[in-house]
Amino acid sequence: MIIDSSEKYVNSFNQYWDEFSKKINMSKAQADMLYAVVLNAYTEPQRHYHTLQHIVECLDLFHQVKAQLDDPNAVELAIWFHDVVYNPQAKDNEEQSAQRMLNLCQGILTKSVIEKVYSWIIATQQHQPSQQRDLNYLLDIDLAILGSSAARFFQYEQQIQLEYAWVSKEIYQVKRAEVLLHFYDMQPLYQTEYFRMYFEENAKINLSQALSSI
Numbered sequence: 119m120i121i122d123s124s125e126k127y128v129n130s131f132n133q134y135w136d137e138f139s140k141k142i143n144m145s146k147a148q149a150d151m152l153y154a155v156v157l158n159a160y161t162e163p164q165r166h167y168h169t170l171q172h173i174v175e176c177l178d179l180f181h182q183v184k185a186q187l188d189d190p191n192a193v194e195l196a197i198w199f200h201d202v203v204y205n206p207q208a209k210d211n212e213e214q215s216a217q218r219m220l221n222l223c224q225g226i227l228t229k230s231v232i233e234k235v236y237s238w239i240i241a242t243q244q245h246q247p248s249q250q251r252d253l254n255y256l257l258d259i260d261l262a263i264l265g266s267s268a269a270r271f272f273q274y275e276q277q278i279q280l281e282y283a284w285v286s287k288e289i290y291q292v293k294r295a296e297v298l299l300h301f302y303d304m305q306p307l308y309q310t311e312y313f314r315m316y317f318e319e320n321a322k323i324n325l326s327q328a329l330s331s332i
Contacts, residue, residue, distance in 0.1 A: 127169075127170040127171050127173075127174045128170060130174045130177075130178075131157070131160075131170045131173060131174055134174070134177045135149075135153050135156070135198075136149075138194055138195075138198070139152070139153070141191065142191055142195075142226065142227060144226060148226060151222075152222060152223070155202070155218075155222060156173075156198055156199070156202060157170075159201075159202045159203070159204070160172075160173055160201070160202075162204070164204070164205065164206060164281065165204055165281065166276075166277040166278070166280040166281050167274060167277035167278050167280075167281060168201045168204045168281070172201065172263075173197065173198065173201075175262070175263070176197045176259050176260065176262075177194070177197060179259045179262055180193060180194055180197055180259060182312075183255055183259075183310075183312055186255070186310075186312065187251075187252050187255060188251060188252050189231070189234075189252055191227065191231070192227070192231050192234055192235050192238070192252065193238075193252050193255060193256050193259075195219070195223065195227065195231075195235050196219075196235045196238045196239055196242075196256050197256070197259065199215055199216075199218065199219035199223075199235070199239060200212070200215055200238075200239045200242050200256075200260065201215060202215045202218050202219065203215040203218055206281045206282055206284070207284065211243075212239055212240050212241075212242055212243040213240055213243075215239050216235075216236045216237075216239035216240050217236075219232075219235060219236065219239060220232060220236050223235075238250075238252075238253050238256055241253060241256075241257065242256070242257065242260055245257050245260070245261060247309045248309070251310075254309035254310050255310050255312075255313075257309060258308045258309055258310050258312075258313035258317075259313075261301070261307065261308065261313075261321075262313065262317055264301060264307065264317070264321040264324060264325060265307075265308075265313070265316070265317025265318065265319075265320040265321035265324065266317075266320070266324070267320075268324065268327075271324040271328070275328060278294070279294075282294075291332050294332065295329060295332045298325050298328050298329050298332075299325075299329060301321070301325055302322060302325040302326065302329065306318055307321050307322070308321075
């Protein structure tokens, strides 16, 4: 059984949001409104992996690579909103998340940045290599969980299974194996040098072991 670990990530989540909202010059009213939206979203009861923990882990990695990004504010905005809508029984979560970001963030950043982030959030559905360097970093950050420690990867697999508890065990195993094999077969899995260096090998080991246990 997994104990909900959301509470331990609240402080980091709050601190990262405070820093981000100030960095892009949000008004206090804007910052408070958007904070309520993202906090409520990532603490919804149907979530087990797509939670505060996932966002904080993504932001931890973002801060490690932000000096290599062309538009770090856009990448960070995409991280905050890329899973803001999450229904495990829906097939359009990315589109819904992108639209919610667009509706809520108009006027906070420029139209061109908002449109770029909109397209990036939608791109997190397919995780296809891009000609846009920043987008490749965003996608690698989102997939970094695959190259995490064995213990964290095991927890991640449990969390995903809980999100799909409504699917029969037999169907879940077949579908999950398809997803894991897709990522295992990607050459390379990560599109940026940083993530290939620090995550690629471990990800392939984790994926191989997960596939052998299904």
